[in-house]
């Protein structure tokens with residue numbers, strides 16, 4: 700087995716992992732880094748359960764080779780909590796809106812929603828649906844997921860306006 704050391708930033712901290720060169724990023728993050736939010740759903744890039752942000756963009760980590768992560772910034776669901784462990788607004792919105800049932804898809808949906816809620820450009824529901832179209836859920840019927848993202852998007856826009864006004 701050929702191995703390689705991959706050094707990258709994971710949830711704000713530089714880390715190095717010794718990996719099999721054939722490993723996927725999802726294998727490295729779950730197996731080497733112990734980040735259990737990354738789910739193995741289909742493992743072929745179809746369901747989005749393994750979505751993480753790489754340099755700010757959502758990717759299916761099951762079809763992204765771990766060696767490609769060298770020097771990159773990776774953000775997973777675990778990285779959304781504040782230093783005291785309090786969950787983020789988008790996570791709370793998923794709870795409040797009832798957007799979680801079995802929860803298997805939830806980390807992936809939340810990671811795909813980060814560029815939406817951080818965008819300066821407001822997105823309507825159809826655009827939100829388009830942005831999360833790579834994520835599949837077998838339980839919720841999607842509407843509550845879109846509600847949670849839309850609600851958090853509006854909250855963030857309001858916060859940015861207030862920040863600019865102050």
Ligand code: FES
Pocket residue numbers: 738739740741742743744745746747748749750759760761762
């Ligand atoms: S597990 Fe990666 S897309 Fe399904």
Ligand code: FES
Pocket residue numbers: 798799800801802803804805835836837838839
């Ligand atoms: S909540 Fe069960 S798959 Fe989405």
